[in-house]
Amino acid sequence: KTIEKLNHLRASIVSYTVQQGDNLTKLANRYDTTVTNISSYNGLQNPDRLLPGQVLYIPTDSIAILSRSLTTRLRMQWPVKGRISSGYGYRIHPVLKARHFHGGIDIAAPEGTQVKAAASGTVVGVGNRGNYGLAVVLEHTGGVTTWYGHTSKVLVRLGDSVKQGQTIALVGRTGLATGPHLDFRIKIGDQTVDPLEWLP
Structure with missing residues (x-):
């Protein structure tokens, strides 16, 4: 089960290069995640300002859920x-x-x-x-x-x-x-x- 979870986890991180006209709301909808997930994972100080060519790592909800579940088990x-x-x-x-x-x-x-x-x-x-x-x-x-x-x-x-x-x-x-x-x-x-x- 752990191996299955980790394989699913690896698949849930997407490397994305920002295109002209992109914003976090669009990306969150496209990758079935949230603006907060993307912003916090990438340490964005100004989430409203994305630059074309900028590389973002986009975590889907599955990584957030898995991280939270492991956190409760491992103090x-x-x-x-x-x-x-x-x-x-x-x-x-x-x-x-x-x-x-x-x-x-x-x-x-x-x-x-x-x-x-x-x-x-x-x-x-x-x-x-x-x-x-x-x-x-x-x-x-x-x-x-x-x-x-x-x-x-x-x-x-x-x-x-x-x-x-x-x-x-x-x-x-x-x-x-x-x-x-x-x-x-x-x-x-x-x-x-x-x-x-x-x-x-």
């Missing part, structure tokens, strides 16, 4: 305490100075701050991931994974079982980072979701 805690320096969605990249989609949230914290597992799970990824720096990936129930990037040190090994709240890494600034912070991401299958919808 998460904050991986680190700190200020959110960059949210989920489109932003001007602090290093590249270009508009990019940010698939997680950046939580600013002093270097060496303990990073906790947001939920119990299994370590399925450890190591350097290019711009994402030294990272840890945990797998949880329902095909959900949590990602912890730019760390300075990893304290778990591949295959380890970890409990919610267990220290798994230390905050750092590895990879493409302007300062010490944790880039925290949640994925359902291949798709990122807004962590703020999952955290208490």
Whole structure:
């Protein structure tokens, strides 16, 4: 059932290039979703202003429903305490100075701050991931994974079982980072979701 849900989920995200005369209401009707879904998923600051050539990722209602159903089953805690320096969605990249989609949230914290597992799970990824720096990936129930990037040190090994709240890494600034912070991401299958919808 989980595999069926995830296959359905992957099919429910549509990459769309804006055409002249498009607006969110038209797109929401065309893809059987809502203006709010499209706007929040893409982090649109001015939903009334779409530019031809702009690429939007359009989630149908199925991804919103699946995300909500998994959220009720999987209770998460904050991986680190700190200020959110960059949210989920489109932003001007602090290093590249270009508009990019940010698939997680950046939580600013002093270097060496303990990073906790947001939920119990299994370590399925450890190591350097290019711009994402030294990272840890945990797998949880329902095909959900949590990602912890730019760390300075990893304290778990591949295959380890970890409990919610267990220290798994230390905050750092590895990879493409302007300062010490944790880039925290949640994925359902291949798709990122807004962590703020999952955290208490």
